[in-house]
Amino acid sequence: MSDRLIIFDTTLRDGEQSPGATMTEDEKIEVARQLVKLGVDVIEAGFPAASPGDLRAVQRISREVKGVTICALARANQQDIDAAWEGVRDAEQPRIHTFIATSPIHMEYKLRKTPEQVLEAARFAVRTAKRYVSDVEFSAEDATRSDWDFLCRVFAAAIEEGATTINIPDTVGYAVPHEFAELVRYVTEHTPGIEKVTVSVHCHNDLGLATANTLAAIRVGARQAEVTINGIGERAGNTALEEVVMALHVRRDVFGGILPRVVTEQIVPTSKLVQRITGIQVQPNKAIVGANAFAHEAGIHQDGMLKHRMTYEIMTPQSVGWEASRLVLGKHSGRAGFTARLKELGYGDLSRERIEQLYQRFIDLCDRKKTVTDADIIAIVEDQLAQVPQRYTLKGWRAHSGSDGRAEAWVKLEIDGVEREASASGNGQIDALFKAIDRLVGRHCELEAFHVDAVSPGEDAQGQVTVHLRCGTQVYNGRGVATDVIEASLRAYLMALNRAALTTPVSVSGGE
Numbered sequence: 001m002s003d004r005l006i007i008f009d010t011t012l013r014d015g016e017q018s019p020g021a022t023m024t025e026d027e028k029i030e031v032a033r034q035l036v037k038l039g040v041d042v043i044e045a046g047f048p049a050a051s052p053g054d055l056r057a058v059q060r061i062s063r064e065v066k067g068v069t070i071c072a073l074a075r076a077n078q079q080d081i082d083a084a085w086e087g088v089r090d091a092e093q094p095r096i097h098t099f100i101a102t103s104p105i106h107m108e109y110k111l112r113k114t115p116e117q118v119l120e121a122a123r124f125a126v127r128t129a130k131r132y133v134s135d136v137e138f139s140a141e142d143a144t145r146s147d148w149d150f151l152c153r154v155f156a157a158a159i160e161e162g163a164t165t166i167n168i169p170d171t172v173g174y175a176v177p178h179e180f181a182e183l184v185r186y187v188t189e190h191t192p193g194i195e196k197v198t199v200s201v202h203c204h205n206d207l208g209l210a211t212a213n214t215l216a217a218i219r220v221g222a223r224q225a226e227v228t229i230n231g232i233g234e235r236a237g238n239t240a241l242e243e244v245v246m247a248l249h250v251r252r253d254v255f256g257g258i259l260p261r262v263v264t265e266q267i268v269p270t271s272k273l274v275q276r277i278t279g280i281q282v283q284p285n286k287a288i289v290g291a292n293a294f295a296h297e298a299g300i301h302q303d304g305m306l307k308h309r310m311t312y313e314i315m316t317p318q319s320v321g322w323e324a325s326r327l328v329l330g331k332h333s334g335r336a337g338f339t340a341r342l343k344e345l346g347y348g349d350l351s352r353e354r355i356e357q358l359y360q361r362f363i364d365l366c367d368r369k370k371t372v373t374d375a376d377i378i379a380i381v382e383d384q385l386a387q388v389p390q391r392y393t394l395k396g397w398r399a400h401s402g403s404d405g406r407a408e409a410w411v412k413l414e415i416d417g418v419e420r421e422a423s424a425s426g427n428g429q430i431d432a433l434f435k436a437i438d439r440l441v442g443r444h445c446e447l448e449a450f451h452v453d454a455v456s457p458g459e460d461a462q463g464q465v466t467v468h469l470r471c472g473t474q475v476y477n478g479r480g481v482a483t484d485v486i487e488a489s490l491r492a493y494l495m496a497l498n499r500a501a502l503t504t505p506v507s508v509s510g511g512e
């Protein structure tokens with residue numbers, strides 16, 4: 001039995017059956033070219049009988065995309081098979097894929113045919129396709145809900161007529177892995193002539209088992225896997241190419257080295273292209289290609305990753321086309337992850353004490369803000385590094401204002417180790433707060449400049465406030481960062497006053 005797994009990509013056919021995934025001709029060509037780069041063996045380019053547009057797209061792919069088998073799907077009737085041939089006749093390696101359902105429910109209600117008529121239709125379809133092309137695939141639709149012996153009879157008939165690939169589809173995603181493996185084994189043991197052909201599987205994901213079923217089938221001898229990029233496809237989708245390919249690579253020990261010739265580094269670029277073109281975005285936690293597939297947030301994981309990458313990763317992100325793993329900073333991050341990010345941001349030589357202060361501010365920020373960006377961290381660090389020895393430390397504040405423009409404020413500061421508080425009115429909350437502070441520090445400096453910037457985008461962005469205070473002949477600047485712009489203003493104002501206190505101290509008399 002061959003050690004090579006044929007990858008049959010049906011993104012352009014079954015994938016396009018995802019609601020909303022319709023692609024233009026040019027887009028299909030772009031995807032097909034990328035699939036060749038990725039190294040798939042067969043591209044199922046479409047269903048030419050479905051529409052003139054589908055036929056044209058298959059024809060163009062057949063003419064323009066080389067180095068790969070181009071396949072077209074057809075029902076088991078003359079017109080569909082003629083159309084499929086029209087589609088692939090110019091391909092370097094053409095394949096016709098014809099199918100008919102074999103389950104009792106499909107035969108009775110959908111096809112309104114007896115089993116014997118279905119068997120005859122299968123024979124007819126393969127024979128007809130074979131007149132056009134040597135490479136003919138036959139699928140027994142809804143195989144997993146079919147009678148196993150009848151299935152083997154239909155496959156045997158298809159092989160007799162010249163089918164070169166026999167496909168066992170789990171059309172409605174009904175199978176479970178051990179049972180699907182038993183079916184594949186049964187078919188390979190009870191179908192005359194099966195050893196001459198490639199056994200293929202095509203799984204749907206209605207129970208989330210498409211990849212598991214495909215892998216179970218490969219273990220017992222299937223050597224073609226029908227897959228789509230990102231697992232898109234009819235209903236809950238098809239087996240995801242990236243999952244099967246990487247499972248075979250990562251678990252060679254289990255699969256005995258059965259490998260496809262896929263260039264794994266092209267997986268993520270292909271996934272992104274398909275997302276862009278179909279507009280179907282993969283969920284962040286999607287295996288291999290999701291944005292979080294190589295992102296680590298929890299402190300214990302980040303610490304492990306920093307000590308040895310394989311503590312929390314079973315493949316490298318580069319091996320599938322990502323640039324690198326990401327340690328995402330958030331409220332679950334610990335000091336190890338935070339310190340590593342500080343280093344990456346150019347703050348590698350901070351003292352332990354300084355890192356501890358920054359870490360506490362970072363955790364506090366994580367509780368207030370959904371996403372803490374690098375810009376937020378830089379702002380905290382710069383704010384902390386710019387701090388001068390603090391004579392005045394903010395301990396609490398409150399402010400409110402009304403439509404008449406008047407505002408009331410209350411501030412509590414620690415000054416020289418003693419907590420003091422004061423209230424004031426003002427023209428707006430910031431003015432009232434600054435006046436309350438003036439009362440507490442016992443000096444009034446002129447506010448020469450006041451500037452607010454957003455550190456990062458979004459509703460919960462940190463605001464950065466810069467102030468210039470003229471105290472006598474000297475101007476002192478201060479900067480403050482916080483998610484609340486009023487608090488950022490207070491921090492900036494106090495930083496400037498702390499600078500002033502260093503050079504021109506005043507005695508404190510105010511407070512209530």
Ligand SMILES: CC(=O)SCCNC(=O)CCNC(=O)[C@H](O)C(C)(C)COP(=O)(O)OP(=O)(O)OC[C@H]1O[C@@H](n2cnc3c(N)ncnc32)[C@H](O)[C@@H]1OP(=O)(O)O
Binds near residue numbers: 074141234
């Ligand atoms: C499991 C799968 O993914 S199969 C592939 C699914 N893909 C598609 O359906 C492609 C898009 N489909 C289409 O454009 C259209 O359905 C067409 C052009 C294929 C057919 O359109 P229509 O002729 O209007 O038929 P309609 O779609 O209403 O019904 C399907 C007919 O095909 C028959 N049929 C279904 N599968 C097969 C088959 N494998 N072999 C022969 N006949 C079949 C049905 O019994 C039904 O026949 P009826 O009209 O005599 O009852």
Ligand SMILES: CC(C)C(=O)C(=O)O
Binds near residue numbers: 172204
């Ligand atoms: C045509 C066949 C292979 C199919 O798409 C299915 O059964 O899901």
